[in-house]
Amino acid sequence: QVQLVESGGGSVQAGGSLRLSCKASERALSTLNLAWFRQAPGKEREFVGIIPWYDSTIAYDDSVKGRFTISKDNAKSTIYLQMTSLRPEDTGVYYCAGSTSLTRPAAAYPYWGQGTQVTVSS
Numbered sequence: 001q002v003q004l005v006e007s008g009g010g011s012v013q014a015g016g017s018l019r020l021s022c023k024a025s026e027r028a029l030s031t032l033n034l035a036w037f038r039q040a041p042g043k044e045r046e047f048v049g050i051i052p053w054y055d056s057t058i059a060y061d062d063s064v065k066g067r068f069t070i071s072k073d074n075a076k077s078t079i080y081l082q083m084t085s086l087r088p089e090d091t092g093v094y095y096c097a098g099s100t101s102l103t104r105p106a107a108a109y110p111y112w113g114q115g116t117q118v119t120v121s122s
Contacts (some may be wrong), residue, residue, distance in 0.1 A: 002028045004074045004096045009116030012086055014083070022083040022096030022113060029053070030076050032098035036070065036081045037106055038118070047104040048094070051079060059110040064090075086120045094118050 008020040016040040024034065036048040049060040051070045058070050083090065098111035 001025070004028065004034075004098060004111055006094060006096050006113040006116040007119045009094060011070070011119040011121065012049050014087055014122050017082070017084045018086065018118060020083070020094055020116060020118070022079045022081075024075075024077050024079065024096070024098070025075050028098055028111070029072070029074065029079070032111065033102050034072075034079050035097050035099070035109065036068075037095045037097055037109075039090040039095070039115075040089075041104060043092075045095070045106045047106070050102065050104075052102060058117075062097055063106070082110060083118070086118075088120050088122050091118060091120050092095035 003025045005023045033052045035050040037045050038048055039045040047061050051058045052109045067085045072079045093115040095115045096113040097109035099109040101108055
C-alpha cells in the first residue's frame with residue numbers, strides 16, 4: 001500500500017524559507033519516482049521537481065531552479081523540498097506524488113499525498 005504524507009507547510013514572508021517533508025513507505029521510496037507538485041488557487045497543478053528512485057539526476061522546473069532543493073533520507077523514508085527565497089507566486093498547496101514513469105504531467109502520477117499549504121506574503 002503506497003502512502004505519501006506531506007507536512008511542513010505554513011505562512012512566510014517573501015524571501016523566507018520553508019522545508020516540506022513527504023513521508024513515504026519504504027517500498028514507495030525505493031521503487032517509485034517521487035515528485036513535488038503545487039497548485040495555486042484557480043490554476044492547474046504544476047510540476048516542481050522530481051527525484052528518481054534510483055537516485056539519478058534530480059530535475060526541477062525552471063521557476064524554482066536555484067531556490068528549491070529536493071533531497072531524500074532513506075532511513076526515514078522521507079523526501080524533502082527545501083524552499084528558499086520564496087516569492088508570493090510560490091503560494092499554493094504542495095503535493096508529493098509517485099509514479100513509475102519519469103515524467104512531468106500530473107495526470108501520469110497515480111499516487112498522491114493530501115497536500116500541505118504554503119502561503120508567501122509580500
